Amino acid sequence: MVLGQKSHTAGDTIRYLVDYTRWLDEGISLTAVTIALAPGSPADVTLSGALLLTQHNRVAFVITGGSVNENFTVAVQITDSRNEVKNDTCLFTVVAP
Numbered sequence: 564m565v566l567g568q569k570s571h572t573a574g575d576t577i578r579y580l581v582d583y584t585r586w587l588d589e590g591i592s593l594t595a596v597t598i599a600l601a602p603g604s605p606a607d608v609t610l611s612g613a614l615l616l617t618q619h620n621r622v623a624f625v626i627t628g629g630s631v632n633e634n635f636t637v638a639v640q641i642t643d644s645r646n647e648v649k650n651d652t653c654l655f656t657v658v659a660p
Contacts, residue, residue: 566639568654575660576627578612581639581653584620592644596622601636601652608635608657629657 566581583593598613612625622639629635637653 564651566651566653570658571655572660573629573631573657578625581622593620594644595642597640598624599638604635605633631659633657
């Protein structure tokens with residue numbers, strides 16, 4: 564599922580958060596996350612700092628770089644405490660500072 568589209572400013576290093584609170588039933592929590600740039604992403608975009616914030620049912624990651632008018636996709640896969648797996652994507656467009 565596409566979570567949304569975001570603008571990322573060329574040259575910035577920004578931490579993004581994805582909140583899964585509304586998707587999870589009460590008492591269920593996130594247990595694992597895998598985050599990756601989709602194949603074909605620009606070489607000057609870097610994804611790092613994938614972090615699972617279990618107390619808040621959020622996922623964090625950092626994007627660095629990019630050139631104006633480039634587009635890329637971040638694939639996010641989470642697993643919850645019932646071993647259910649959810650695959651999502653975040654679409655990004657790089658804009659001028």
